Amino acid sequence: xxxxxxxxxxxxxxxxxxxxxxxxxxxxxxxxxxxxxxxxxxxxxxxxxxxxxxxxxxxxxxxxxxxxxxxxxxxxxxxxxxxxxxxxxxxxxxxxxxxxxxxxxxxxxxxxxxxxxxxxxxxxxxxxxxxxxxxxxxxxxxxxxxxxxxxxxxxxxxxxxxxxxxxxxxxxxxxxxxxxxxxxxxxxxxxxxxxxxxxxxxxxxxxxxxxxxxxxxxxxxxxxxxxxxxxxxxxxxxxxxxxxxxxxxxxxxxxxxxxxxxxxxxxxxxxxxxxxxxxxxxxxxxxxxxxxxxxxxxxxxxxxxxxxxxxxxxxxxxxxxxxxxxxxxxxxxxxxxxxxxxxxxxxxxxxxxxxxxxxxxxxxxxxxxxxxxxxxxxxxxxxxxxxxxxxx
Amino acid sequence: xxxxxxxxxxxxxxxxxxxxxxxxxxxxxxxxxxxxxxxxxxxxxxxxxxxxxxxxxxxxxxxxxxxxxxxxxxxxxxxxxxxxxxxxxxxxxxxxxxxxxxxxxxxxxxxxxxxxxxxxxxxxxxxxxxxxxxxxxxxxxxxxxxxxxxxxxxxxxxxxxxxxxxxxxxxxxxxxxxxxxxxxxxxxxxxxxxxxxxxxxxxxxxxxxxxxxxxxxxxxxxxxxxxxxxxxxxxxxxxxxxxxxxxxxxxxxxxxxxxxxxxxxxxxxxxxxxxxxxxxxxxxxxxxxxxxxxxxxxxxxxxxxxxxxxxxxxxxxxxxxxxxx
Numbered sequence: 001x002x003x004x005x006x007x008x009x010x011x012x013x014x015x016x017x018x019x020x021x022x023x024x025x026x027x028x029x030x031x032x033x034x035x036x037x038x039x040x041x042x043x044x045x046x047x048x049x050x051x052x053x054x055x056x057x058x059x060x061x062x063x064x065x066x067x068x069x070x071x072x073x074x075x076x077x078x079x080x081x082x083x084x085x086x087x088x089x090x091x092x093x094x095x096x097x098x099x100x101x102x103x104x105x106x107x108x109x110x111x112x113x114x115x116x117x118x119x120x121x122x123x124x125x126x127x128x129x130x131x132x133x134x135x136x137x138x139x140x141x142x143x144x145x146x147x148x149x150x151x152x153x154x155x156x157x158x159x160x161x162x163x164x165x166x167x168x169x170x171x172x173x174x175x176x177x178x179x180x181x182x183x184x185x186x187x188x189x190x191x192x193x194x195x196x197x198x199x200x201x202x203x204x205x206x207x208x209x210x211x212x213x214x215x216x217x218x219x220x221x222x223x224x225x226x227x228x229x230x231x232x233x234x235x236x237x238x239x240x241x242x243x244x245x246x247x248x249x250x251x252x253x254x255x256x257x258x259x260x261x262x263x264x265x266x267x268x269x270x271x272x273x274x275x276x277x278x279x280x281x282x283x284x285x286x287x288x289x290x291x292x293x294x295x296x297x298x299x300x301x302x303x304x305x306x307x308x309x310x311x312x313x314x315x316x317x318x319x320x321x322x323x324x325x326x327x328x329x330x331x332x333x334x335x336x337x338x339x340x341x342x343x344x345x346x347x348x349x350x351x352x353x354x355x356x357x358x359x360x361x362x363x364x365x366x367x368x369x370x371x372x373x374x375x376x377x378x379x380x381x382x383x384x385x386x387x388x389x390x391x392x
Numbered sequence: 393x394x395x396x397x398x399x400x401x402x403x404x405x406x407x408x409x410x411x412x413x414x415x416x417x418x419x420x421x422x423x424x425x426x427x428x429x430x431x432x433x434x435x436x437x438x439x440x441x442x443x444x445x446x447x448x449x450x451x452x453x454x455x456x457x458x459x460x461x462x463x464x465x466x467x468x469x470x471x472x473x474x475x476x477x478x479x480x481x482x483x484x485x486x487x488x489x490x491x492x493x494x495x496x497x498x499x500x501x502x503x504x505x506x507x508x509x510x511x512x513x514x515x516x517x518x519x520x521x522x523x524x525x526x527x528x529x530x531x532x533x534x535x536x537x538x539x540x541x542x543x544x545x546x547x548x549x550x551x552x553x554x555x556x557x558x559x560x561x562x563x564x565x566x567x568x569x570x571x572x573x574x575x576x577x578x579x580x581x582x583x584x585x586x587x588x589x590x591x592x593x594x595x596x597x598x599x600x601x602x603x604x605x606x607x608x609x610x611x612x613x614x615x616x617x618x619x620x621x622x623x624x625x626x627x628x629x630x631x632x633x634x635x636x637x638x639x640x641x642x643x644x645x646x647x648x649x650x651x652x653x654x655x656x657x658x659x660x661x662x663x664x665x666x667x668x669x670x671x672x673x674x675x676x677x678x679x680x681x682x683x684x685x686x687x688x689x690x691x692x693x694x695x696x697x698x699x700x701x702x703x704x705x706x707x708x709x710x711x712x713x714x715x716x717x
Binding site: 001004005006264285286288289290293297298301306320378379386387390391 | 393394395396397398401460594598601602609610612613614615617618619621622623625626629630631632633634636637639640641643644646651652654655658659703704706707708709710711713715
């Protein structure tokens with residue numbers, strides 16, 4: 001057990017830090033819309049050209065072939081440099097679709113898509129959830145009729161983040177009409193410009209439109225776009241999900257730590273109703289300090305999970321604990337700042353830059369629901385980590 | 393960088409687990425006649441295994457191991473609600489610069505209690521027969537001769553820990569150390585024991601939830617039970633991983649090791665006490681009986697939570713602490 005970085009890791013960090021110092025975009029990312037997507041593409045293009053894309057992807061697929069630890073170091077340096085966050089419109093391509101294609105794609109699919117994902121040329125979105133299939137993904141009903149050349153898709157997907165900016169979608173449909181649950185599903189690459197695809201934005205409580213409902217009216221998707229086998233989409237989808245919650249939270253950890261420090265600074269300036277500084281209230285001081293300890297634990301959990309995966313060769317069953325920890329810490333910090341800020345906290349017009357704490361507070365529900373609700377994460381933990389008997 | 397037990401560390405932890413489940417099983421603490429004291433024979437067994445001198449240099453009669461093996465050992469001690477005498481004995485050997493006394497401490501021939509401040513005086517935790525007591529502060533540790541003072545036994549909530557108050561006289565100082573590592577290792581050891589308490593609580597309820605039935609179903613199928621267990625697992629995981637950070641930081645003499653230690657102790661306190669609480673509740677009626685282990689974990693966790701930094705002092709320090717980056 002040790003916390004020392006090897007010379008190689010230290011050199012990698014130094015290179016990353018030096019490069020970021022001179023290459024982080026001078027202007028902030030636009031808050032939303034096409035401008036945000038274009039910003040993400042341009043930043044990913046720059047990373048790709050300078051050899052910082054796909055750090056832990058295998059070399060044969062255009063990645064750097066480096067370790068999970070170096071991937072973590074990269075995220076840490078991104079956060080430290082206040083560089084664009086890696087969870088942006090390129091996220092689904094880089095974190096879901098790309099790794100799934102590497103695991104299950106045909107040579108043609110890999111050759112076409114992987115370089116476009118790495119370079120930011122193609123943005124991807126996810127097409128798993130439906131109006132009646134969220135946490136219970138296996139109850140999805142979007143239909144795919146297989147004919148000689150195509151899979152013809154009809155149905156509705158929901159909560160699709162950034163669908164309006166995406167070029168492709170990882171689309172999970174039911175191709176066996178009589179099938180139940182996780183049988184009879186197929187994982188498809190859907191070109192978002194296909195005829196019959198209609199995207200309708202959903203306005204959220206953050207007053208933004210980052211998620212969408214996507215309607216499919218007899219959309220023809222070539223059979224060459226099937227990833228894995230027809231009818232075996234569940235196993236392909238699981239391959240995708242297993243990439244989702246590994247080390248990717250380390251950037252959030254550093255940000256959370258910095259945010260706790262900023263909240264402490266805030267508490268030293270803001271006076272509460274009784275005229276005393278917020279920091280001089282024991283309850284507020286204790287909650288701030290406790291959250292600082294929690295953010296330290298998140299970093300330790302990330303490093304421990306990498307070490308365990310190194311030894312066993314597979315990602316552990318603890319990614320659900322990681323998501324619970326990160327999202328609950330995020331939410332508790334937002335609530336605490338609400339207690340400190342008072343009336344100012346109740347001002348909001350949807351602009352993240354001018355109301356960052358309120359925006360974060362509202363985002364905390366997206367965080368605890370998206371990618372598997374906290375309740376489902378507890379179920380997964382009970383099943384897989386604790387081995388409790390199942391009722392589902 | 394490898395933040396998990398590895399290689400010989402795992403072997404030492406496994407050896408400790410086997411030894412302790414024979415030497416100090418939780419069963420020892422049940423019944424009105426149960427004694428918190430370690431018998432002379434048991435002390436000799438601990439000494440023979442070298443557990444009192446884990447981190448002491450080999451030249452001083454110790455095993456010369458690091459804070460990491462130390463933390464792994466005390467985590468196992470915590471699972472069995474091991475008495476704080478074990479910790480006091482090992483720390484005292486670090487304080488004593490008298491070779492003969494150190495030898496007697498490592499051999500388990502001289503017994504040491506842990507002295508803690510209680511108002512203007514001291515309270516002694518551990519075996520009633522201990523003639524020595526160790527009082528540890530952040531920057532100094534004093535080994536005291538308590539055979540010269542009059543003490544009165546106090547009824548201890550925690551069956552694993554004897555308790556005495558000094559009622560008359562002043563202990564004589566036998567040895568003093570201004571090495572901050574005595575505090576650091578004490579804090580690490582107690583944090584590790586709390587992680588062990590938290591893990592034992594989770595293990596008890598998970599085992600029970602797999603067999604106990606109500607309304608015709610195993611209670612482990614109810615989300616009210618499953619989700620509470622998942623939260624226990626999360627508290628334990630956060631505390632355990634931060635314990636690894638603290639142990640490695642101390643081993644590597646990092647300048648922010650004390651911040652990692654404070655965070656580890658705070659997270660471990662919370663994991664131990666809350667997990668022990670939830671463990672009793674989820675067991676239902678059997679959870680409040682004397683014959684069940686559940687209350688032992690709660691009572692021991694509450695006692696350990698006051699040692700080497702209680703919640704208030706830990707959080708006050710963490711609020712202003714800076715991490716090395």
